[in-house]
Amino acid sequence: MCLATPGLILTITGSPANAGPDAELWRQAEVDFGGVRQWVSLACLPEAEVGDRVLVHVGMALSVVLADDPAEEP
Numbered sequence: 001m002c003l004a005t006p007g008l009i010l011t012i013t014g015s016p017a018n019a020g021p022d023a024e025l026w027r028q029a030e031v032d033f034g035g036v037r038q039w040v041s042l043a044c045l046p047e048a049e050v051g052d053r054v055l056v057h058v059g060m061a062l063s064v065v066l067a068d069d070p071a072e073e074p
Helices: 020-026
Strands: 005-013 028-033 036-041 053-057 060-065
Touching (some): 036 053
Antiparallel strands (some): 005 028
C-alpha cells in the first residue's frame, strides 16, 4: 500500500530552454502541505496549475484533486 499526501501548488518553475521535446519532464512545483513546503515533480501532471490541489507520492505529483467544499477552492 502507498501513501499520497494532498498539497496546494504555490509556484511552478518552467523547463530549461534546452530541454527539447522532454520539456514537461522538467516542471516542478513548490507545494504547501499544511505549512510545510516541498518541491515536487510535475512530470506526470502537465495540466497542473498554480492553485491546484495535488496528491504527492515520493516527490511526484500524481493527480489533481478537488476540495470537499467548493468554497475552499482558490
